[in-house]
Amino acid sequence: xxxxxxxxxxxxxxxxxxxxxxxxxxxxxxxxxxxxxxxxxxxxxxxxxxxxxxxxxxxxxxxxxxxxxxxxxxxxxxxxxxxxxxxxxxxxxxxxxxxxxxxxxxxxxxxxxxxxxxxxxxxxxxxxxxxxxxxxxxxxxxxxxxxxxxxxxxxxxxxxxxxxxxxxxxxxxxxxxxxxxxxxxxxxxxxxxxxxxxxxxxxxxxxxxxxxxxxxxxxxxxxxxxxxxxxxxxxxxxxxxxxxxxxxxxxxxxxxxxxxxxxxxxxxxxxxxxx
Numbered sequence: 001x002x003x004x005x006x007x008x009x010x011x012x013x014x015x016x017x018x019x020x021x022x023x024x025x026x027x028x029x030x031x032x033x034x035x036x037x038x039x040x041x042x043x044x045x046x047x048x049x050x051x052x053x054x055x056x057x058x059x060x061x062x063x064x065x066x067x068x069x070x071x072x073x074x075x076x077x078x079x080x081x082x083x084x085x086x087x088x089x090x091x092x093x094x095x096x097x098x099x100x101x102x103x104x105x106x107x108x109x110x111x112x113x114x115x116x117x118x119x120x121x122x123x124x125x126x127x128x129x130x131x132x133x134x135x136x137x138x139x140x141x142x143x144x145x146x147x148x149x150x151x152x153x154x155x156x157x158x159x160x161x162x163x164x165x166x167x168x169x170x171x172x173x174x175x176x177x178x179x180x181x182x183x184x185x186x187x188x189x190x191x192x193x194x195x196x197x198x199x200x201x202x203x204x205x206x207x208x209x210x211x212x213x214x215x216x217x218x219x220x221x222x223x224x225x226x227x228x229x230x231x232x233x234x235x236x237x238x239x240x241x242x243x244x245x246x247x248x249x250x251x252x253x254x255x256x257x258x259x260x261x262x263x264x265x266x267x268x269x270x271x272x273x274x275x
Contacts, residue, residue: 026060027053029105033061037111038103039092043085051075061103062164065093093169096208097122100172104162106152108145112212116140117149119184119210122174124162128153175210182253184210189217191234192227194247196258201265208264209254217242225250 031049034041041064052058057071067089072082095103098118102111109117116138121127130153135146152158166172175181188211190202197205202225203213214221217236223243226234237244251258 030058030061030064032105033103034064034092038099039064039095040099041085041092042088043081044088048072048075048077048085060161060164062161062168062170065089065165065168065170090169094171094173097124097172097174100124100170101127104152104158107148109149113141113145115210119175124166124172128159128162181209181211182255186211186222187214187220188212189214189221189224189233189237189242190227191224191237192230194225194227196247196251196262197265205261205265 027050030053031046033039034044034049039061044064049058052067052071052075055071055075057067057075058064067086069079069082069086072085073079077085096118098111098114101109101114101117117127120134120138121130130150132146132150135141135149136143138146141149175184183206188206190199190206190213194202206213217224217233217240219240219242221237221242223245224233224237225247226244227247234244245253251261254261256264
């Protein structure tokens with residue numbers, strides 16, 4: 001339909017279009033990109049996206065970021081809601097690198113693979129220009145996924161779409177200092193009450209720094225953060241010989257001060273805050 005390239009991926013029988021600007025796929029890609037875990041734009045449901053698309057105001061995800069309240073109003077959105085959606089779009093323009101990669105809709109690339117790519121290839125141009133061999137070298141990325149990523153960025157339509165998003169005001173927030181944090185890739189369990197962080201704050205912080213929070217204790221866990229009045233997870237960790245650290249030791253491990261960590265959490269919460 002779009003004239004773009006099609007590829008036979010892995011052992012699949014069907015051929016699939018890998019052009020992110022393909023009209024036949026654009027609508028679903030837009031819906032995917034604005035959902036939670038990606039750009040997370042509040043207030044725009046499927047019906048509104050379809051109206052904007054059919055009116056020609058939005059042809060791809062990049063067009064979302066050039067919308068104004070007037071176009072939303074013309075698409076049938078009430079004046080008050082149109083203003084709220086416009087404000088939500090402006091807030092969503094600031095996005096973490098891994099979420100930006102996820103929002104691209106690359107086949108086989110979910111949140112975890114996006115984090116691997118975000119920590120390895122900084123800035124976005126580095127990812128676009130990466131060789132297939134570099135993807136294959138990453139632990140956790142196999143042949144099928146690596147080839148899918150590589151072919152996505154070899155398509156000039158996909159690269160143009162990324163450039164268009166940036167031109168329309170999208171700002172990518174790259175991992176701190178352009179390198180992996182000391183807990184990047186670590187699987188961490190938290191038990192007990194912490195002095196400086198709520199449970200949701202510590203989860204957001206660990207995730208922001210590249211780690212993964214597990215709700216259960218197993219041999220795959222790298223270490224467990226122990227607060228006051230720890231539960232059964234602490235006992236199980238001892239039985240399995242898993243390393244346990246205090247809240248203070250965790251702060252030290254990050255290489256940052258408590259103030260810096262709280263600022264990271266605050267910035268994250270501000271990005272998530274709705275009206």
